[in-house]
Amino acid sequence: MESAALTVTPLAGGADELRALARSRPLLLVFAHRDCPTSALALRHLRAAGSAEPELVIVAEEPPQEAARLMLRAGLRAPVLAQEAPFAASSELGVEAVPTAVLLDPGGAERERLVGWDRAGYERLLGVPLPADGPDRKPGCGSRAVEPPQAGGLDEPEDMFERGFTDGLPVVPPTPERVDAMLAGRDPDRSLGRVPPSHGEATLSRVAACAVLAGCRPEYFPAVLAAVEAVLEPSFNAHGIGVTTQPAGVVAIVNGPARERLGLNSGMGALGPGSRPNLTIGRALRLVLTLTGGARPGGLDRSTLASPLRVGLCLAEAEERSPWEPLHVERGMAAEQSAVTVLAADAPLSVSDHRSRSPEELADVLAQAAGATWSPYWWPMDDETLIVLCPEHVDTFAAGGWSKQRVRHAIFDAACRPAASLRRGEATEHVYAAADDEPVHKWTDPGRILLMVAGGEAGRYSAVFGPCDGMGTSAITREITWTT
Amino acid sequence: MSCSVHDAVRLERRGIPTAVVGTEPFLDEAIEQAAVLGMPQLRIVTVSHPVQLLTAEQVQQLADGAIAEIERRLTSGA
């Protein structure tokens, strides 16, 4: 089957060129531009028009590249004409607002027009039902042919949705004042690099816009910056993570003095709602990947089911509650440095263990749970798993005098089965090629297991963040610096 | 699919006509990815989805069904 491309035709002439298009069949011309939320709403609803008669043609008051973006964001496939200044066609046809729909009969005479969004009107002209969500009518905005431009019908929270500045939840509008406050004197044009998959440039201005959108306070920005730098490291593979069918979310773990300085939660409810820095820092990182990087769900982001992790997650490690060295120290930083570690992972699997009395038993329980993540028989995996140990579980290991490394090795050793028992369903070539009784572990190496401590004092629930498969992604740790 | 479109755009810019073959559900992604990389006229060849559980013979049939389109993508006269 041949794929269709999105074709955008520049409109060189004025209204006569449009009338000439309606040679043998009626045309519905819909005038729109990118800065009008009502236009965006109309174009989205027109996806349902299909191949109705009259033929639908979009006349974008935009240069061709922007016209293409307008159509891609709306998900609408229809012929589109790109009209640039001085917008002769709009002027000659008296189009003063967008969206305006003009119905031309065969021969090019105007039969009727609709100004603004009018669902019943569009349904009548197209002869098809249109989606019932949203308002029945909504005023539009000034067309670009009109001076001065008017911003009619503005409803700011809704405008953010229509502009696509969102992950599906309401956002804080990124006004220049809010973005300046977030930047706190930093150079707005400095770039952290290009964000895959669309290679959008992560200027500090855009990253700050994402942080504002997410609801961050300006003091959180250093953590957001460090997290963005970390995911842009090539070995993180933000491209693969952004476009895969896997659930693949990103976890950001903060260590060091930044935890207290930013008010991050490492205790009760650390993986859930309630803490503004936890939720907004994780969200800001995700918005950079989705909006600046173009990994938009339903667009370039093809995650089959995704997971709540793809909305964003950030938590702090409960370092004071751990008998061991913290995650960032294990990964080469000094305890007094602040750091963020980013990791690509599946949504957390909760592991209850209220009965194990010995470290060995507990390690075994965690190993069996971890062994089932990604897919129960897909062993071994050369990919990282994060295990978040709650304080009560940590106490069990500490009471036995176990080091972190001993915990890691015990979990690795316990997640071990003979190859023959793994030959079901999604199983690896290694398992099929091995001798029946060859011991196979969940991971290729104990070093694939990352361990950290978090959670409330009461309750024996730890969590396993399962791996992404074959993404070639590695956890990355970056220092959080406070200088601008 | 996205990574393959990136490869195709680079190859086309190097003067190598490239036919990317992918399964149908990824068509929208391919169109968007090609557009954001500045090559909206890049076409991909689609085959039916899924492929993972097909028999060997069925995989061959997919190729048989796609070869004419592959040839059209790579040549001007075919």
Add this chain to the structure above:
Amino acid sequence: MDYVSPFDDRAREVHALAGRPAALEGRRVALLDITKARGDEFLDRVEALLRSRGAQTFRIAKEAFSRPASTDVIEEVAIHGDLAVEGLAD
């Protein structure tokens, strides 16, 4: 209302497609395997069909399906091939 956009909306250069030869006869076609399962079988058949249409062929595999091809792989295709088929993306 003026906002700072999180999108990188700068106009992008549009690139032309490579020029196409009239026919496959005598052309060297690189079969670039993205290494997802069943792709090699698919490319095996495509290779046979291309050869029957007069093309020469060679096989090359990406290091990882989850990333764009490395510069080495792109160079290899560009130096030794006239045309490329990349698959199978699912």
